Amino acid sequence: MQISGKTAVVTGGSDGIGLELARLLQSKGASVIICGRNEQRLEETRKEGLKAIAADLSTAEGCSEFAGSLNNETIDILVNNAGMSGNFGPDDPLDLALTDKAIFLNLNAPLHLIGQLLPQLQTRPEAMIVNVTSGLALAPRGGGPVYCAAKAGLRSFTQALRHNLKHSSINVVEALPPVVDTSMTADRDGNKMSAQECASQIVSAMESNRPEANVGMVKILQLVNSISPALARKIMLRF
Incomplete structure (x- = not known):
């Protein structure tokens, strides 16, 4: 896809991967509209020339309000990036309200x-939908069952959507990041990919119309999963 001259919508675009995606798309000549819930962060992004809209996408009403605010825009690219963990561990109670919100x-x-x-x-004439899932959509992590389930569901939907739109002008891309250094992973130890590098690999896939962007270590996980899904699950459940 030729990004220059396009209008892109990036959800969850006020920080983390979303913000870096918005910045990179803008640097390549796109007009970028982002949404988020933190008004202070949104105001900071407006100073960078991004159009920022306050929106809570954790409810149907919030989604409808945000989509309605775009009625006068000509949208070429939709990047579904907004997300939250909603996780619980083996010793934690399942918070059903948080689970519903996360899903x-x-x-x-x-x-x-x-x-x-x-x-x-x-x-x-040329459009694109980018759904940001996760490497955990391939094989779940024991400490994040709710997040993994939702991302696996989005992966399945994305694959079917791509098939249904294969004869249209819309390319459907799935981005599968590894653990990325964002506010959502602040309590996680270990190696984390920078949000900038993650965004760079996703945009590269968009420009070349690749159906999947397996980012960083997810390339290895995808390979293991293709050989032995059982081994991939065993590794990731203990991750």
Whole structure:
């Protein structure tokens, strides 16, 4: 895809991977609209020339309000990046309210936005939907069952959507990041990819119209999973 001259919407674009994606797309000549919940961070991004809209995508109403705010825009690229962990460990109680919120934001929100913005995207001569899932969509991590389930669901939806739109002008890309250094992973130890490098690899996949962007160490996980899904699950459940 030729990014210059396009209008891109990036959800969860006020920090982390989303912000770096927005910055990189803008640097390549796109007009970028982001959304987020933190007004202070949104105001900072406006200083960078990004159009920032306050939105809570963890509810159907929030998704509809955000999609409605884009009615006067010509959208070429939709990047569904917003997400949250909603995790619980072996010794933690399952917070059902948090679980519902996490599943909606990670899985339902992209479906809602795609459903509401698809008519706009279908009018464009070249358009793209990018769904940011996770390496954990391939094999779950024991400490993050809710997040893994939602991302696996989004991966499955993305694959089916790509098939359904294969004869249209819309390319469907799935981005599968590894552990990235963001506010969501602040309590995690170990090696983390920078958000800038993650965004760079995702945009590279967008420019070349690759159906999947297996980012960083996810390339190795994808290889292991293709040889032995059982081994991939065994490794990641203990991760």
